[in-house]
Amino acid sequence: METYGKILTIAMPAFLLLVLLEKVYGWIFKKDAFKPLDTISSLSSGYTNVVKDVLGLSVSILSYQWMVSHWTVYKVESTIWVYIIAFIALDFSGYWVHRLSHEINFFWNKHAIHHSSEEFNLGCALRQSISSFVSLFTIFLLPAALLGVEPKVIAIVAPLHLFAQFWYHTVYIGRMGFLEKIIVTPSHHRVHHAINPEYLDKNHGQIFIFWDKIFGTFQEELPNVPPVYGITRPASTWNPIKINFQHLWLLIKDAARTKSLKDKFRIWFMPTGWRPADVAERFPVNKIEDIYHFQKYAPQVSNSMLVWIWVQFFFTFSLLYHLFGNIAKIGSPNIFIYGGFIYLIVFAYTELMDKNPYALLWEALKNVVGFYIIFSTGDWFGLSQLVAWGKPALIAYLIVSMILTSYFVLVELKQENSQTQMA
Missing domain, CATH: 1.20.1440 (de novo design (two linked rop proteins))
Incomplete structure (x- = not known):
């Protein structure tokens, strides 16, 4: 807790400066509009997320420490390889957690905030969840546990792995040659944040793109299909705390309103966006039908x-x-x-x-x-x-x-x- 807080006293000013420099660069050199409310909303979401993380407001059903204590089959010597294994294991785990967050209704709630901006910039990287209080997916760190990677190593590598996902949230870096085959690039991640039918639920990798290629979720950015950003059910608010619980609140209401006992249970585990037929008919929600012609959320203030x-x-x-x-x-x-x-x-x-x-x-x-x-x-x-x-x-x-x-x-x-x- 204290160590992570100290790290953030260095990281926060750096991230804030980079976000603002990107906006200034776009405004001066690319003649892009500076949308300050979107930027403030993204950065404010970052505030809420780091408070939650630093204060440790979450628990793990299956702790990594327990996995190491009970399931280690071969302990790797404490060398640079331990940190490399930890990094790759975190990325493997991150791919599956990320993918499940896109594919299952209940888990989408904790990830929707990250996609809620209708712009794509460095600020989007800071739109992170506060709605997840229980970690269910520590099991995906099993490869590291089997090799006896100590929890303290994971604790050291995890912030580095997270911070390394910041830079590729930008429209100002094009394709990057041979690196496109190895790591997640801005081009790959533009696809991931897009709501175009060609791009939905693709490129879940966090550092390495080869997970998507191995597991069949890869999609390259197409030159004739410009990405359109956001979520298909627009958040329509700048309040990051509200955005964090919008989807969950809809699930709760739908589960209460449906007359089907089966749907009351399965709604939580169905594909993201699924709603009971009787509820969807009686209580329609705003959803973007034409992604190329919709009004972005942009209230004007003095x-x-x-x-x-x-x-x-x-x-x-x-x-x-x-x-x-x-x-x-x-x-x-x-x-x-x-x-x-x-x-x-x-x-x-x-x-x-x-x-x-x-x-x-x-x-x-x-x-x-x-x-x-x-x-x-x-x-x-x-x-x-x-x-x-x-x-x-x-x-x-x-x-x-x-x-x-x-x-x-x-x-x-x-x-x-x-x-x-x-x-």
Whole structure:
């Protein structure tokens, strides 16, 4: 937990800088539109994911430690080969977990967030799940367990394997020659994120593309079929916490509504997107029928609101930096309270991005919780010991945040709604 937090204090600024540099490059040299709300939504999803991971908010039904203890048949000596085996085993496991997430209704919920952006850029790589609390697929690490690869080796290699999947989420790198046959490239991964019929559910590899070629899920990018990105049932929100549970909520409702006892059970294990016939007829959901002619989700906000959202985003970044850099000092259960507060901030400002009037209620709840923490403890998780003006800055932020969000919801959004009704 503490080690991963320290790693993220280095990795987060690097990823943020690369995401913003890619957007600036596209805007200046490729004349692509800079869509800030999509970028903020992606990066905010990354916030929620790293909080969940650092705080260890998940359990494994079958632990890797148990597998090593009981199933090792030959222990590989502790050399560079141990790390190579661990990396390949993680990639093999990643391929199957990824593939099952695309093919089975219940497991799609934890992966839909990653595909929810209707753009394809480095920010998409940071759209990661918070909805999976139980790991069911540790079994796919069996090859490493059989060879006695220690859990600490897996723990070291896993973040490197994850971070190595960041770079290929871009449209600005073309085909890469002979590397296309070995590793996952941007071209391969553009196919994976596309909703074109030719591309759906292809290229599940994470680092090595040969898994897809071995198991029959490979598809190259076709020169006459430009990828169209997103999910066929559009998320239609910038709120990453909502997106994380949209599919699950639909499954719950469909299971409750169907009259078939058989469908109530099998809906969870059917192919992704399957719905009981009686429910699909009575309760249709929005689904993209013509992938080349659909309206992307893009609510327009005022320049002043956009500036404030960026302020909220970077302020949240500073809180994350404080949390991850001081996990041991903050201690338990305070780290979980801190993480919950960060979730509240993200929920509140992304609701404002959606121009949802309820953003004001979430903002009020966030500020009440913030003031309670400050005045009940006399500080903000030890921030005053690091920065003398930390506590006053937090109080000022909460007050300004409430005032500005009230203005945007009660004045700007109301004026906009009135003008829309008059038109």
